[in-house]
Amino acid sequence: xxxxxxxxxxxxxxxxxxxxxxxxxxxxxxxxxxxxxxxxxxxxxxxxxxxxxxxxxxxxxxxxxxxxxxxxxxxxxxxxxxxxxxxxxxxxxxxxxxxxxxxxxxxxxxxxxxxxxxxxxxxxxxxxxxxxxxxxxxxxxxxxxxxxxxxxxxxxxxxxxxxxxxxxxxxxxxxxxxxxxxxxxxxxxxxxxxxxxxxxxxxxxxxxxxxxxxxxxxxxxxxxxxxxxxxxxxxxxxxxxxxxxxxxxxxxxxxxxxxxxxxxxxxxxxxxxxxxxxxxxxxxxxxxxxxxxxxxxxxxxxxx
Amino acid sequence: xxxxxxxxxxxxxxxxxxxxxxxxxxxxxxxxxxxxxxxxxxxxxxxxxxxxxxxxxxxxxxxxxxxxxxxxxxxxxxxxxxxxxxxxxxxxxxxxxxxxxxxxxxxxxxxxxxxxxxxxxxxxxxxxxxxxxxxxxxxxxxxxxxxxxxxxxxxxxxxxxxxxxxxxxxxxxxxxxxxxxxxxxxxxxxxxxxxxxxxxxxxxxxxxxxxxxxxxxxxxxxxxxxxxxxxxxxxxxxxxxxxxxxxxxxxxxxxxxxxxxxxxxxxxxxxxxxxxxxxxxxxxxxxxxxxxxxxxxxxxxxxx
Numbered sequence: 001x002x003x004x005x006x007x008x009x010x011x012x013x014x015x016x017x018x019x020x021x022x023x024x025x026x027x028x029x030x031x032x033x034x035x036x037x038x039x040x041x042x043x044x045x046x047x048x049x050x051x052x053x054x055x056x057x058x059x060x061x062x063x064x065x066x067x068x069x070x071x072x073x074x075x076x077x078x079x080x081x082x083x084x085x086x087x088x089x090x091x092x093x094x095x096x097x098x099x100x101x102x103x104x105x106x107x108x109x110x111x112x113x114x115x116x117x118x119x120x121x122x123x124x125x126x127x128x129x130x131x132x133x134x135x136x137x138x139x140x141x142x143x144x145x146x147x148x149x150x151x152x153x154x155x156x157x158x159x160x161x162x163x164x165x166x167x168x169x170x171x172x173x174x175x176x177x178x179x180x181x182x183x184x185x186x187x188x189x190x191x192x193x194x195x196x197x198x199x200x201x202x203x204x205x206x207x208x209x210x211x212x213x214x215x216x217x218x219x220x221x222x223x224x225x226x227x228x229x230x231x232x233x234x235x236x237x238x239x240x241x242x243x244x245x246x247x248x249x250x251x252x253x254x255x256x257x258x259x260x261x262x263x264x265x266x267x268x269x270x271x272x273x274x275x276x277x278x279x280x281x282x283x284x285x286x287x288x289x290x291x292x293x294x295x296x297x298x299x300x301x302x303x304x
Numbered sequence: 305x306x307x308x309x310x311x312x313x314x315x316x317x318x319x320x321x322x323x324x325x326x327x328x329x330x331x332x333x334x335x336x337x338x339x340x341x342x343x344x345x346x347x348x349x350x351x352x353x354x355x356x357x358x359x360x361x362x363x364x365x366x367x368x369x370x371x372x373x374x375x376x377x378x379x380x381x382x383x384x385x386x387x388x389x390x391x392x393x394x395x396x397x398x399x400x401x402x403x404x405x406x407x408x409x410x411x412x413x414x415x416x417x418x419x420x421x422x423x424x425x426x427x428x429x430x431x432x433x434x435x436x437x438x439x440x441x442x443x444x445x446x447x448x449x450x451x452x453x454x455x456x457x458x459x460x461x462x463x464x465x466x467x468x469x470x471x472x473x474x475x476x477x478x479x480x481x482x483x484x485x486x487x488x489x490x491x492x493x494x495x496x497x498x499x500x501x502x503x504x505x506x507x508x509x510x511x512x513x514x515x516x517x518x519x520x521x522x523x524x525x526x527x528x529x530x531x532x533x534x535x536x537x538x539x540x541x542x543x544x545x546x547x548x549x550x551x552x553x554x555x556x557x558x559x560x561x562x563x564x565x566x567x568x569x570x571x572x573x574x575x576x577x578x579x580x581x582x583x584x585x586x587x588x589x590x591x592x593x594x595x596x597x598x599x600x601x602x603x604x605x606x607x608x
Contacts, residue, residue, distance in 0.1 A: 073527075112528060119524040149484070149520060165524070166516040167483065174482040179474045180453070209512035209550035212470040216453060220423040220469070223377075224416060246513035 004028050005304055006063040007053060008294035011070035012036050012124055013148075018052050019291055020062075023304060027291070029056045037069040037076075045076035046101055063104040065095070065298045067290060068124035071107040081112035081121065085159040089135040091126055092297040106301055108294075111160050120165050124290070125151045129160065131292030132261055132284045135300075142253035145261045145286070146241075146270050148173075152248040166244040175215065175236055184219050185236070188229035196231045197269070198276045200238025201245070205277060208246040214239045241273045254279050263287045308332050309608055310367040311357060312598035315374035316340050316428055317452070322356050323595055324366075327608060331595070333360045341373040349380035350405055367408040369399070369602045371594060372428035375411040385416035385425065389463040393439040395430055396601040410605055412598075415464050424469050428594070429455045433464065435596030436565055436588045439604075446557035449565045449590070450545075450574050452477075456552040470548040479519065479540055488523045489540070492533035500535040501573070502580045504542025505549070509581060512550040518543045545577045558583050567591045 004020035011017075014036035020029040031052045040048060053062065071079030077098045082090055095106040110123030125145050133141070133155065140156040148169035154161045175181055204214055218235045221227060249258070257280030260270055267283060274281045298304060308324035315321075318340035324333040335356045344352060357366065375383030381402045386394055399410040414427030429449050437445070437459060444460040452473035458465045479485055508518055522539045525531060553562070561584030564574055571587060578585045602608060 113524075114528055116529065119521060119528045121524050121527055164514070164517050165520045167485075167520040168516055170483045171479070171516055171519075174478040175475070178478040178482050179471065181471075207551070208515070209547065210468070211512065211515060211551070212472055212475055212544070212548055213468050213551055215475075216469045216471040217423060220417075220425050221420075223425055224418055224423045225420065240516070243513065244516055247511070247515070247517055 002026070002028065004058060004062060006065060006298045006302065007058060008291055008298060009049070009064060009066040009068075009070070010124065010127070010290040010294065011066050011068040011075075013038050013069050016048065016052075017290070018049075018056075019294075020056055020058060021291075021295060021298070025295055031056065037072065037074065042076065045070060046098075049105070061103060063106075063298070063302060065106050065108065065294050065301065067108040067127035067294055067297075071096070071110065072123055077107055079107040079109045081110045081123075082126070084111060084113045084115075084163070085161050086111045086126070087159050088126070088130055088133065088137070088155070089158060091130060092300040095297065095301060106297075108297055111163070113162060118162075118164075120163055122151055122153075122163060122165070125153070126160065127293035127297070128261055128286065128289040129153065129155065129293070130296050131289035131294075132259070135296065141259050142248075142250075142256070143259045143261060144248060144270065146244075146266050147262075150244055150248075164248065166247060168240050168244045172237060172240050175240075176233070179215075180219055181215065181232065181236060184222050184232040185229045188233045191228065191230040193228070193231040193234040194272065196227075197234040197238040197272065200235040201242035201273045201276045204239045204242025205246045208243050211239060211243045237269065238273070241269060245273060245277060245279075249277070249279065257281060259284060261286045261289055306330070306332065308362060308366060310369060310602045310606065311362060312595055312602060313353070313368060313370040313372075313374070314428065314431070314594040314598065315370055315372040315379075317342050317373050320352065320356075321594070322353075322360075323598075324360055324362060325595075325599060325602070329599055335360065341376065341379050346380065349374060350402075353409075365407060367410075367602070367606060369410050369412070369598050369605065371412040371431035371598055371601075375400070375414065376427055381411055383411040383413045385414045385427075386430070388415060388417045388419075388467070389465050390415045390430070391463050392430070392434055392437065392441070392459070393462060395434060396604040399601065399605060410601075412601055415467070417466060422466075422468070424467055426455055426457075426467060426469070429457070430464065431597035431601070432565055432590065432593040433457060433459065433597070434600050435593035435598075436563070439600065445563050446552075446554075446560070447563045447565060448552060448574065450548075450570050451566075454548055454552075468552065470551060472544050472548045476541060476544050479544075480537070483519075485519065485522055485536065485540060488526050488536040489533045492537045495532065495534040497532070497535040497538040498576065500531075501538040501542040501576065504539040505546035505577045505580045508543045508546030509550045512547050515543060515547045541573065542577070545573060549577060549581060549583075553581070553583065561585060563588060565590045565593055 005023040098105040113120040153163040309327040402409040417424040457467040
């Protein structure tokens, strides 16, 4: 086996992913756990990283590049933000060196939109954008990155021009767990109900002002007309995604299309939602974008 | 002390209120507890009612009229619904007699909007509407009844023409308790921040499609610019109320004004929200509307 040139880590709120990468870019080994920022206190970060590197037999001097919430104020070591409009190529140059470890560990910065009318922050998604678009994309693009806190990003001339976070996934969990709708979805099985999902997407997209009503309607509909708990769940999901699309899409992006960076079930849901609204989509699988972005930064930082 | 002519009960999801009322309409005694539907199983309802009547020394033959969730399918005894357009005067006639008790107990029906495109239900609010407007109001009015599940009702020619439920209070609790914003409002004191509340109302009213973003913005703002947890709470509340008003208000009702049936802190919040949008409001205190509506129905049912 060839020697790793560096380790790349995507360290989010609820997940930890580590890859050992050869100079050629080949992945030599991988680890995936739930040891995200939320599960760790500050002293745990170094120990967690070392334990995984040791388990993979990595050399004591192996360099490490990290993106994500490990760089948050409440994370391991604060990595600050690049302000919008943020040149994608400036991200590796703004990485910080973690000072209390023996090896060379760099954490990439997030991106902040310091606009008092529209303040916003991202941390980790900037690296996925690098993975999907490289350092210097020429085209203008609208990107949707769905998740707990979905990001909608406009890039132009190699810069993150502006972005908007929608707490769609977070709201979905809270609504499912802690409202009157919890009863409506109790014991829901995995059955899909594409029609319920699509009609909820359309309704919320067309009348976003009725979002809090469309959610209650899930219960009224079940009470008056029956329906499976799984259909109720699909309606809740469709309503919240439709609301997000109403806020994220512009006339321009509806015509030109959107780049969707997502994987698995979430990718399917958003593909279906965009299709419902006849918006052209280019899909990029989210699974490898963070690794690709980390690799670009590693090569830039260490001139590999 | 004069003899009670009947007992009136407002039996909601989380609260129980009982009044002993004289033939003159005077309230002779009152009880208020948290024994709402959510805290009771079916056999508990009769026992709970009897224990309160006994504690107040009520006669074994005293008649009882009830509104609210006690009449739901999961409540004590299902009282059905009057369909929209629902004559307010038809409500007492559609009361059901509880069959498994020795005394004369009537539960008032709710109102259902059996429209597959806009299904909705209310139970308890119809009695408050009766209390506020009587059996046969001639004027057309838009009524806002804020709460866990806020109701917006259009009455015209003595009928509930249509209505819309917004799960504003339910969403507020879920967002405060179970999302990333839980951290933003941790240890919030009671301090008000009228400016934060009002600016959030305006923003959500003007761009309801951005609701899930405006909520996340509460956190971004705190992260980038600081701010008290209490201000974050006011912004969350203002965003959700502004979203409700965007869905509830029409051009017509914004010009003609709205009747607000509310009390306490909720009344203040909504008064401030309507004022922010320059919508004229007539306030009706919610504390006594249920009793007044129950009294009207008792007189009609028993020809008192």
